Amino acid sequence: MIHRRTVLSAFAGLIGLFAAGSDLRAAEVSEIRLDWATYNPVSLVLKEKGFLEEALKPRGIKVRWTQSLGSNKALEFLNGGAIDFGSSAGAAALLARINGNPVKVIYAYSRPEWTALVTRKETNIAGPADLKGKRIAVTRGTDPHIFLIRALQKAGLTEKDAKLVLLQHADGRTALDRGDVDAWAGLDPMMAAAEIESGDVLFYRDASANTWGVLDVREEFAKAHPDLVKTVIAAYEQARAYSLAHPEALKNALVTATKLPEAVIAKQLERTDLSQPAIGTTQAESIRAAGLALQQAGVIPASTDVAAAVDGLIAPQFNPAPGR
Secondary structure (H helix, E strand, C coil): CCCCHHHHHHHHHHHHHHHHHHHHHHHHEEEEEEEEEECCCHHHHHHHHHHHHHHHHHHCCCEEEEEECCHHHHEEEHHHCCCCCCEEEEHHHHHHHHHCCCCCEEEEEEEEEECCCCCHHHHHHCCHHCCCCEEEECCCCCCHHHHHHHHHHCCCCCCCHEEEEECHHHHHHHHHCCCCCCCCCCCCCHHHHHHHCCEEEEEEECCHHHHCEEEEEEEEHHHHHHHHHHHHHHHHCCCCCCHHHHHHHHHHHHHHHHCHHHHHHHHHHEEECCCCCCCCHHHHHHHHHHHHHHHHCCCCCCCCCCCHHHHHHHHHHCCCCCCC
């Protein structure tokens, strides 16, 4: 005789199996959503060549692309669940994570000098100290914004000593050329265009204060689908290797995306190093230094453990294999 307890136990087991199957189906991914950005040249090649689409096709997973106009937009998209992978500056990712955006840094698509402080020739602005009382165009929550804060800090100033005009990067360049602002915390390739097309001046540069160009992933996605994270990084590695082997193709992809002259894109690429994709101590130190500067400036709360936040941000376990 089959005991009632046995039947109930078996029935409970079946329910558990069905529930588990339901959870597995819910966890299946039919589409991966990434951004592309003109400040992330590798993303343009990845999108153009279709390396990721090719890798995911056997699994029936589609790829959807969304343009990010700045780190702030990429991180907003990630926080809202609109994309799974986004391009940002390392320091911008740290600031976002401290503010509650659960992202992980998994890859370094570039080591750029992509930001500097820019002005018109006739303003007589020669250094950060000259920005006191001036109008400065800046995109909040991006590397140029963080770069500006650190530059002002070195001159003994804060954001309150100037008038910040919050604009997206391209609009910041336009505002500078129209005379609506006195300076702009620039970002390539718009910054290179300002130099070449408008004769604007990069009056303050510090390559070491430019944090890395990094690929971020939603932490929830990384935990649920580590295999797909590795697939995305492998495709990025294909695109990076292709970019290094075919510099003309990289330049042409940027020209097509930005509609900017080749001379402008060449200037951007002069300042862009694509040779160090692995995430680790070097990026962590750069991001930590930016975080501490922001903390000293009062942008990050004094109670924040910046080192711990950086450790929580960086995810080296997804690094591509050496030699790839």
